[in-house]
Amino acid sequence: MKLTWQLDLPRGSNITQLINYELVNLLSGLLESVRLKKPLMPSSMLQVAEGLALPGAKHLPTTYTAPISTPTIPEVELSHGSIPIIDLEALHGPRRSNIVKQLGHACQHQGFFAVKNHGIPKRTVNGIFDTTREFFHLPVEERMKFHTPDPNSEIRLMTAYKDEVENLFIARESLKFHCHPVENYVNKWPTNPTSFRKKAAEYLTNVRRVELTLLDAISESLGLERDYIEKRLGGHYVSLNYYRACEQSDLVTTLGVRGHTDPTVITILLQDDVPGLQVLSEGKWMDVNPIPDTVVVHVGDLLQAISNYRYKSLLHQAVVNSDKERMSIASYCYPSSDAMIGPPKELIDNNNPAVYKDFTYGEFYKQMWKVITPTDKRLDSFKISAP
Numbered sequence: 001m002k003l004t005w006q007l008d009l010p011r012g013s014n015i016t017q018l019i020n021y022e023l024v025n026l027l028s029g030l031l032e033s034v035r036l037k038k039p040l041m042p043s044s045m046l047q048v049a050e051g052l053a054l055p056g057a058k059h060l061p062t063t064y065t066a067p068i069s070t071p072t073i074p075e076v077e078l079s080h081g082s083i084p085i086i087d088l089e090a091l092h093g094p095r096r097s098n099i100v101k102q103l104g105h106a107c108q109h110q111g112f113f114a115v116k117n118h119g120i121p122k123r124t125v126n127g128i129f130d131t132t133r134e135f136f137h138l139p140v141e142e143r144m145k146f147h148t149p150d151p152n153s154e155i156r157l158m159t160a161y162k163d164e165v166e167n168l169f170i171a172r173e174s175l176k177f178h179c180h181p182v183e184n185y186v187n188k189w190p191t192n193p194t195s196f197r198k199k200a201a202e203y204l205t206n207v208r209r210v211e212l213t214l215l216d217a218i219s220e221s222l223g224l225e226r227d228y229i230e231k232r233l234g235g236h237y238v239s240l241n242y243y244r245a246c247e248q249s250d251l252v253t254t255l256g257v258r259g260h261t262d263p264t265v266i267t268i269l270l271q272d273d274v275p276g277l278q279v280l281s282e283g284k285w286m287d288v289n290p291i292p293d294t295v296v297v298h299v300g301d302l303l304q305a306i307s308n309y310r311y312k313s314l315l316h317q318a319v320v321n322s323d324k325e326r327m328s329i330a331s332y333c334y335p336s337s338d339a340m341i342g343p344p345k346e347l348i349d350n351n352n353p354a355v356y357k358d359f360t361y362g363e364f365y366k367q368m369w370k371v372i373t374p375t376d377k378r379l380d381s382f383k384i385s386a387p
C-alpha cells in the first residue's frame with residue numbers, strides 16, 4: 001500500500017521540526033485505522049481542524065512546563081462587531097419566515113449567530129458543565145484512561161500540547177465522543193464522575209433537537225426542502241473542552257485552540273460564563289463573549305459547500321486567561337458517508353455557477369486527512385469555479 005501525504009508548511013518552518021512526535025502519532029493512528037478498517041468518523045477530522053493536535057504519546061505534557069523561546073502569537077486587533085441573536089421559539093410561530101430570513105442573513109454575512117429561547121433547560125446546561133468540570137478535575141491517570149492513539153476511537157481524550165513549529169502552547173484538554181443515537185455510544189462514556197452519563201445524555205438529546213430545528217430553518221433559508229440537510233445527516237459528535245487558567249506570563253505564547261474552521265455542517269457551541277471564543281470578522285478577531293442562556297452556532301465547511309459558497313465556514317479560535325478555568329461544549333453534526341454534499345441544483349444558475357463539484361461526505365473525509373492547515377482549504381480539491 002502506498003500512503004501519500006500533503007503538508008502545507010507554514011512559512012519559515014522546516015521539515016525536521018515537523019517530524020515530531022505529533023506527526024508520528026498521526027501516521028501511526030492513521031495506519032491503525034486502516035488496519036482496523038474502521039468506519040468513517042470525524043474524530044480525526046477534528047484533530048486536523050486543530051492542526052497537529054494529535055497527542056498519542058504518553059510523554060505529552062498535560063500542563064505547561066517547557067519554556068517557549070520566541071513568542072509567535074501575532075498582535076491582533078480586536079473588532080467590536082455585534083452578535084446576531086436568533087429566537088428559536090419564534091421559528092415555531094407566525095414569525096417563522098422572518099426568523100428564517102434573519103438566520104440566512106447571519107449565515108451569509110457573519111457565519112455565526114447566537115440562539116436564545118432554545119428550550120434546553122438551565123438545569124441541563126448546569127448539569128453538563130458540572131459533570132465536565134468534575135471530569136477534568138479528576139487525577140490525570142483517571143482522565144488518561146480515555147487517551148488513545150487511535151483517531152477513530154469512539155471516545156478520545158486530547159491533551160494540551162506544544163506546537164514546536166509555531167512555538168505555541170495549545171492549552172486545551174478535551175474529551176471527544178460520538179453521541180447519536182445515545183444508546184449506541186453511552187456504554188463507552190466515563191462512569192467517573194458517576195453523574196457523567198446521565199447528564200451528558202440529557203444535554204446531548206436536547207442539543208440534537210436544537211440542531212434539527214436549526215438545520216430545517218437553514219435549508220429553508222437556502223430555498224431548499226426543509227428536510228434537505230436533515231435527510232443527509234449521519235451522526236453527532238461532541239467535544240467537551242476544558243481550558244485551565246494559565247500563568248499571566250505565559251499568556252502571550254498560549255492559546256486555547258488556534259484559528260480553525262469546523263469540518264461540520266453546523267457546530268453548536270455552549271460556553272460557560274468565561275470569555276474566550278473569538279471569531280474572525282472583517283479581518284479582525286472579535287470576542288464572542290458569553291450571553292446568558294444562549295448557544296452559539298457556527299457555519300461549518302460542509303454547509304459552505306451545500307450552500308454553494310453562499311454561507312462561509314467560520315474561522316474561530318479560543319484564548320485562555322489567567323483568572324479562571326473555562327469550559328465549552330461543542331456539538332458537531334456530520335453527514336452519512338454516502339450523502340451528496342456538492343451544491344444542489346436549486347442553488348446553481350447562470351449568475352451562480354457551481355463552486356464545488358458533486359462529492360460525498362466520504363470523499364470529503366478522505367480529503368481531510370491530506371490537509372492539515374486549519375482553514376477552509378479542505379474544500380479546495382472539490383472546487384470547480386472561483387466563487
Ligand SMILES: O=C(O)CCC(=O)C(=O)O
Pocket residue numbers: 239241257262269271276277278316317318327328330
Ligand atoms: O471553546 C471554544 O470557544 C471553541 C471551541 C471550538 O472551536 C471547537 O471545539 O471546535
Ligand SMILES: [Fe+2]
Pocket residue numbers: 260261262267316330
Ligand atoms: Fe471549532
